[in-house]
Amino acid sequence: MAAVHLFVAFFVCQVYMGLAIPEKQSSGSVDFRLEASNVGQYSLLLNNVTYLTSERFFVISNGTTYERANLTLNSTERGSHTESKLGRYNYTKYTFIVPHLGNAVEAWIKDFRPKPFKTFELRYVNEMNGTRSSDCPPVPYPPTGTFLRCFNQTTAGFPSFQVQNTSKTLGYLNLGGKMVGDYEKQLGVYDSNTPKMTDGMKSGPLVVFDSDANTILVAPFDNFMSVSMWHDGAPGGTINWGVMGGVDYIPKDYSVKIVAIAATGIKKAFDDYGRFLQLLYETEERRQHSQSQDVSLNYLGYWTDNGAYYYYHTESNATGFNKTYQDTLIDVQKYSEAVNIPYGYLQIDSWWYYKGFQDSVKTWEARPDIFPNGIRYLYKKTGLPLVAHNRYWGHDTTYAEQNNGNFTFVVEPFLSLPDDTNFWPTLFRNSKKWGLTVYEQDWLDIQTLGLVGLQTDLYLGERWMRQMAEAAEELNLTIQLCMSLPRHALMSVSLPAVTQARVSQDYHLEPEQWRIGISSILASALLLAPSKDTFWTTVRQTGNPLYPDVMEPYPELEALVATLSTGPVGPGDKINGTNVDLLMRCCDGNGRLMKPSFPAVAIDRQIVKAAIPSSNGPEGEIWTTLTSIISDRKRDFGILMAANLSSPYTVRFSDTGFPERLNPSLTFPFGSPEKWQQFDDDNPLVLTNCTQENYCLFLFSARETGLNGTDITIFGETSKWVPMSPSRVLKIIHAENNMRVGIRGKPGEEVTMAFLINNFVHRSTCRVGTSGTAVLDVMIGCYPSHTTSSHLTSIRTTSDVTTEIISTTHHSSVAVVSAGGIALYSLCFLLTVLMK
Incomplete structure (x- = not known):
């Protein structure tokens, strides 16, 4: 019965504190279409622009390369089916026969529309010998001498796309080489002048995009250690996916599986690829x-x-x-x-x-x-x-x-x-x-x-x-x-x-x-x-x-x-x-890293500019990341870093990749919350003098309005690179005109956080309790806890708090908190932690 009473009380607090506020989600979709003929030709179109068009289809058998012209297209089959994890799809299946040998391969194209991905699968119906190119020399030691020849090719080509001019200027990013593809990555214009891409054993995912970052990503989704991409005939030429070129025998039913994913951004295409893989591998x-x-x-x-x-x-x-x-x-x-x-x-x-x-x-x-x-x-x-x-x-x-x-x-x-x-x-x-x-x-x-x-x-x-x-x-x-x-x-x-x-x-x-x-x-x-x-x-x-x-x-x-x-x-x-x-x-006093929720990565405009010089974008590095903290509701805090910029650049909200919860938001430079400013597409952020020595670092937080109209914005621990890190912040509760933050750290460590309340900057310093946790109340003080971080149940007042108020505007000061509001607020905070 006590548990029931606790749950009812918690539900009341949810209503009181606004836990059920719906999240505003970002939107954006692309028109990603597949066209496939009856004779083995296919194209990928994005927003009515043809990005990728098929070129060749080939397989190697008994040391001979068989192109589409000297293979027998035995049948073309169309239909629909359902995969347990990916859902329903329409398919086109081409069955090719190798002359004189009778070996068959199936080339499957699966269209999961309206989902933004298509898959290509080459299945070996029969085992196949002699799949290594006949011009492959004996292997020297170390075997590096073969890299630019057969070992760096593929034993087949499906899918295979032309590297050619299109009706719209397209750019590309090709990840390749060591350090997860960083060392030999390439960016440039995707056309008939595209130079040799990093391919073969060093190859990685390829993305092709327009000046608005509308993107198609192509990469394997199975047999990662044995599948390669081969760029043949550069400049221009064709890009082909298949088994790595050194393999000389492929057993029956072996498959090469490639996915093409479309998205409204380059980073989003990679993120969707990651989610696609997690859907399949469930790890x-x-x-x-x-x-x-x-x-x-x-x-x-x-x-x-x-x-x-x-x-x-x-x-x-x-x-x-x-x-x-x-x-x-x-x-x-x-x-x-x-x-x-x-x-x-x-x-x-x-x-x-x-x-x-x-x-x-x-x-x-x-x-x-x-x-x-x-x-x-x-x-x-x-x-x-x-x-x-x-x-x-x-x-x-x-x-x-x-x-x-x-x-x-x-x-x-x-x-x-x-x-x-x-x-x-x-x-x-x-x-x-x-x-x-x-x-x-x-x-x-x-x-x-x-x-x-x-x-x-x-x-x-x-x-x-x-x-x-x-x-x-x-x-x-x-x-x-x-x-x-x-x-x-x-x-x-x-x-x-x-x-x-x-x-x-x-x-x-x-x-x-x-x-x-x-x-x-x-x-x-x-x-x-x-x-x-x-x-x-x-x-x-x-x-x-x-x-x-x-x-x-x-x-x-x-x-x-x-x-x-x-x-x-x-x-x-x-x-x-x-x-x-x-x-x-x-980090905190224990050495626990105060990091963001996600790695900081380059914004799309940086990549587009590096690939298509005529497009709009920064010449240098601009990265963004997020911290997400979920307590009474989900809150996001943005971070933007810029360095090595050769000229000023104006960042708009749509450039950042931040969720709509941060539109609009307030931003301030590292360590200087007094210099806060509004940020949205109508109030962009102008970056100037962002060098390696004088890097630019900005933090972003959304205003929150209490029940009586009081604005509170969390700026966080502004002396840290990541002012609001899940490693530090356990809970955030906002009710009426007050806010309370549950934190952790080294016992005795002093934590100073900044808040903007009705356009006044408040700084409160709280000493972490012996349990390693504390509760920082922006209005009435610091409450160290003597329990574990997941059960902040013992809360007492303490003098271990310093509050500083800096006026940054001529607006009136914060309204007084009612005693009843504080009591109910404190009860709700405890219940929220208990129900965690």
Whole structure:
């Protein structure tokens, strides 16, 4: 009965506090049509403009390439059917026969209209031998010499589209190469002059769009490790999808599945692609669970990878000799405690294990010259779990049976690869004993492009990735992918233990390595946290022979980008070289990262401008992201970052990608809520002087109107990069003319938040209670709680509050809150938390 009374009281509070306010949803649709003839020709049209037109259809069999002209079109069938996850579709099926051999392939086109996607499926009705091109030379070692020939082609072409002029100027973005397609990505005009795209084993999703960002995305949705895109005949030419070109045998019923998705924006097309994949693979909840357990995604850490001060370099002692890494990392931890840097883990890079041929990993165990007392000693001494790096496996690895080891490996003259269901559980189980929490699999491009088996075996790549990830999930470990090709990132959609991926070149190797706004779009769509890599928080850190002349001119920008990425925030500073105040903008007193809900990514107009120079858009970087907090209702808080702009640019609401809940909203520059202004399409934001040094960072929040007309706008913790982060804010309740925010942090930590009330800026400071939580009331004070964060039931008044009011207009001050309103408001806040 008590539960019933609680529920009734909660319902009353819902009515009182307006919990049932309907959300205003953004809208936008495209007219996406498919035209398919009876003789195997097809086109994709968007808003009555032909974007993509079929060109060739080919298959390779017995070493011979058969084009449409010398294949037999046995039948064309049309009909409709329903797929359990994707719904009803109309289909056109072409059945082609290879002359003299009788082998059949089916080319399916499925139109799910009015849903904005079409699928293309090439099914091998019979097994097919000799599917590798006849001009394929013998494989040299390392096998990189074949990349521009058959291994980089495809064994068939379906779908196949012309790269040609259209009735409207179109641009394209082609993701390719390492770092989730960032390293060799291309943007340009999509026409007969389009140069060779990054293709083959390095290929990734392709998007084609007009100057208004109306977009078609084309990418695989199955067999990610074995499907490639091949750009033949550039400039112009054709783009073809099929099995990777090194495969020489394809079994019966094997399929290549490609989806074309249309959307009103480039980012939206990627997001819809991600949702399409999640619909098929159903791993979203498990991925989110893994990410919630990943210490490197939730807490500040210390990194030692390329670009870090202690990368292949240790601390010098008083006599000038170098200490061991064991001593150096223990000193890092001591220094961090002395200056109150709350590191939650340590990252150890490729310097710690045994290497063999061509610096490949030989034995993934700690060397005694690195950790004289063993790696477990470091873990116990510092109390910090470890993110541990690994690279490509060498032919001389001690784990392989061929080298008297205990596990099955594919061993070639250059590299090797584990192919044993017992290997990864054994490796990870042993590694957990010395503190492994995140396994960083680096050099994925070299592992894949340097091992012939991964380019010739249909199933080896998927088997390798799945064995690794499933063992990690079973043992509650998580995985970061580094130097991953797009195929690795796409494969991760079915591997929940893979929580993050590097999307940038190594720090210090590329001056503008921070520019991850485009590559983060694909990672974000796949629910992978993009990783920017390590950084320095101060300009000069002398004494490292690897970087004698290197400096970091923009440490603030580096720290900001790392935080907005939602990936790891891991400085690699010299001991005594950290700008602590700058670093702590990313997190709370416990080191818990105060990040947005989604990675910051480039706005569509930035991408359109880079591809179609004649179009409107910024010349430089403009990214946006959101924080979403759900309590009495869903609230969104926007963030916009701009840097490296060559000229001023005017941002309108429609440019941001923000939901309609933020139209209109108020915006202010980082740290200066007094400079707030209205923002919507009639009141745009003019960006000026947004350089790398003087980056621009704006925060956005919507006004809220109480029952008596009082306006309250949450500006949040304006000293942090992300003023309203779900990591900090647990609840928000607004009633009448008051607002209360449930927060968490380090016990004793002071949290200052800014609010705009009837055009006056209020700042309230609240000290977090011993439970690690508190309730900040904008009007009447701070209420630390002595319970858990999910049951804020013990609320008492306290003097641990400071309120500052700054008048920014000539409007009247805030109305007085009635005692009855406060009492009912406080009761409702407690009930809302209890019912969470």
